[in-house]
Amino acid sequence: MSKPQHGDRYVEGMATRRSVLGDAHVDRAEAAKTEFDIPFQELITEAAWSHVWSRPHITRRERSMITIALLAALKQDEEVAMHIRASVNTGATRDDIREALLHVAIYAGVPAANHAMKIARKTFDEIDAQAG
Incomplete structure (x- = not known):
């Protein structure tokens, strides 16, 4: 696999991605990428992590919520869990996440929020178990 040249947006996005998701997560994702999905990985690094997550107008805590x-x-279960785990890096508290999910119940439906609450509880249990 040839190593692509990356511009400023990619570098900024990768720094933000690492700051939010953690080095271990990003290292696993980088190790798992293939020739097929390199363009997709570059897209999300530049678009999501640089163009959106790196903007200064709202905090990472707010973006996380x-x-x-x-x-x-x-109903993106794996992504919900991943971003709940990332909340330890963004400053979004468990209370913040609960409040965000209460909004989901009203604006997107109780079943979606109920399912996300289950994911949140399971993810918090995993975080607590790892913290020992």
């Missing part, structure tokens, strides 16, 4: 709510509404 918005992201979790949107992913819960869309």
Whole structure:
């Protein structure tokens, strides 16, 4: 696999991605990428992590809450759990996440919020178990 040249947006996005998701997660994702999905990985690094997550207008805590709510509404289970784990890096508290999921119940439906609450509880249990 040839190593692509990356511009400023990619570098900024990768720094933000690492800051939010953690080095271990990003290292696993980078190790798992293939020739097929390199363009997709570059797209999300530049578009999501640089163009959106790196903007200064709202905090990472707020972005985290918005992201979790949107992913819960869309029933993106793995992404909900990933971003709940990332909340330890963004400053979004368990209370913040609960409040975001209450909004999901009203604006996207109780079943979606109920399912996301289960994911949140399971993810918090995993975080607590790892913390020992």
